[in-house]
Amino acid sequence: MTLTPQNKVKIVLVDDELIVRHQLKIILKGINADLIFFASAQEALNYLLENNDVAMLVTDWLMPDMDGPELITKVRALAQHKYLYIMLLTNLREKESLVLGIEVGADDFLHKPIVPEEIFAKISAGIRLQALKNELKERNERLSEALTHIKEDLQAAAQLNATILPKDSLAVDSIKMSVLHEPCEYVGGDLYGYKKITNDSFAFFQIDVAGHGIPSALLSFSLGHELSKAQLFSDTIIECDLVGIKPQVLNVERAVTAINKNSFHISSDMYFTMTYGVLNVETGLLKYCQAGHPPLILFSDETGEAETHGEGGFPVGIMIDADYEEQELYMQKNDRLFVFSDGIPEAENQQGEFFGEVRLCRLIEEGKELTIKDLLNRIYQQVLDWSEDKKLGDDITIIGFQWTG
Amino acid sequence: MDRVGIDMNFSNEKINSNTLLITVSEDRLDSRSAPAFKEYFTKTVSKEMQKIVLDLACVRFMDSSGLGALISSLKFINNQGAIILIGIQPNVEGLMTLTRMDRLFPQYENLEQAVAMAVE
Numbered sequence: 001m002t003l004t005p006q007n008k009v010k011i012v013l014v015d016d017e018l019i020v021r022h023q024l025k026i027i028l029k030g031i032n033a034d035l036i037f038f039a040s041a042q043e044a045l046n047y048l049l050e051n052n053d054v055a056m057l058v059t060d061w062l063m064p065d066m067d068g069p070e071l072i073t074k075v076r077a078l079a080q081h082k083y084l085y086i087m088l089l090t091n092l093r094e095k096e097s098l099v100l101g102i103e104v105g106a107d108d109f110l111h112k113p114i115v116p117e118e119i120f121a122k123i124s125a126g127i128r129l130q131a132l133k134n135e136l137k138e139r140n141e142r143l144s145e146a147l148t149h150i151k152e153d154l155q156a157a158a159q160l161n162a163t164i165l166p167k168d169s170l171a172v173d174s175i176k177m178s179v180l181h182e183p184c185e186y187v188g189g190d191l192y193g194y195k196k197i198t199n200d201s202f203a204f205f206q207i208d209v210a211g212h213g214i215p216s217a218l219l220s221f222s223l224g225h226e227l228s229k230a231q232l233f234s235d236t237i238i239e240c241d242l243v244g245i246k247p248q249v250l251n252v253e254r255a256v257t258a259i260n261k262n263s264f265h266i267s268s269d270m271y272f273t274m275t276y277g278v279l280n281v282e283t284g285l286l287k288y289c290q291a292g293h294p295p296l297i298l299f300s301d302e303t304g305e306a307e308t309h310g311e312g313g314f315p316v317g318i319m320i321d322a323d324y325e326e327q328e329l330y331m332q333k334n335d336r337l338f339v340f341s342d343g344i345p346e347a348e349n350q351q352g353e354f355f356g357e358v359r360l361c362r363l364i365e366e367g368k369e370l371t372i373k374d375l376l377n378r379i380y381q382q383v384l385d386w387s388e389d390k391k392l393g394d395d396i397t398i399i400g401f402q403w404t405g
Numbered sequence: 406m407d408r409v410g411i412d413m414n415f416s417n418e419k420i421n422s423n424t425l426l427i428t429v430s431e432d433r434l435d436s437r438s439a440p441a442f443k444e445y446f447t448k449t450v451s452k453e454m455q456k457i458v459l460d461l462a463c464v465r466f467m468d469s470s471g472l473g474a475l476i477s478s479l480k481f482i483n484n485q486g487a488i489i490l491i492g493i494q495p496n497v498e499g500l501m502t503l504t505r506m507d508r509l510f511p512q513y514e515n516l517e518q519a520v521a522m523a524v525e
Contacts, residue, residue, distance in 0.1 A: 211469065313505055314506075352466075
């Protein structure tokens, strides 16, 4: 590597003998470095304290006030940012001396009596090594800077993503709802939404794009945008042709079929699961379509039991002509309904055991006195505890609401 | 760091002129192993292979990424063939049922039954 004058390195050389300093000066005359000589270790140390741009230190071993190993120990203790390459000049050749030199932090030895070719070659090699180290350090700094930028971008994306999600709690009419949404990375592939689409119909959906991280999040983001623009696809399921008759909700699977047709152009292995539901807030009738998404959990206020509902169905975006089915259940007054993504049942403990749906049902039963919001937080905490120090492997979303009739 | 695609455990064996057995010896088909499986499948399966028997007896857990890999494998062999699953464990079976993928991927208990189906 050729060094340009701009990155000429600084070398501090310490020897109490004038003749040695003179010899070194002559030997290193042509070397591409600034040479700074000192007659005592203390002077050199003072200089190093004030200048952290020195690349290399060459020090004699035996000196009257402070010897080479002591100087090296003190220099290493300075803990400067830059690593100083240190060479120890010595006529001691016993194994013990060399070991001590290495132990206190010397990188190499220069032997006395001085052999000019050896000195020149070793110091040149040291300069090359330092140059490479500096280059590596700069690259690392650039990389960590780039990583910081990426993280900032991701955080910005996460904030933007949050803007398309509705509020995480809602209390209107006969619905008390809360949502817990925790991406496992900055941005995730889980998405949810809800809206009152007619006077008596409350629609909600939850989507989980397969995989997680940025590709899933991008698809999730665009889906969220589409769905909110299309009013949760209410146009496809509400019939309001007849003037004077209140709008009727038709089969809800039409909404999912429409989303499936719209989503089919996405690349071959991107797909998502979803649950789309519409609750009649007058009667408690819930019509839903479960497209590969985990089942719903209905908590009965009367029996105090939580049970899963739903036969499953094709995920969205796999087959353009997939048939979707509507399923139904009736909610009684004060029953609670939960929709969750697979991140909850698939959370694993250290033994590889899954959290599972049964455990989730028991938690819902035990938490019947809690508000929905507190219950969801408790569930999340239990899932985290279950995973112990293992990082959650998937996004987690759970929507819960109570219908007060 | 995991070197995806290098130390993953997949193997194959030609059963007859149009049937190939692929054995997955991973205990998880998830976001970590799914890309390697996809790559292995597209490299291993030639166009004339009409029946792929996929032995999933070792697979204890499959997530949505794993399912995505199966689906894209099915898309890869297109309409000309079938992917038949054998040795399915309960967890994986649950996912196949939930997502109705059991309708796209026939399931048999063992290789003999799968081959018999493949010959038909």
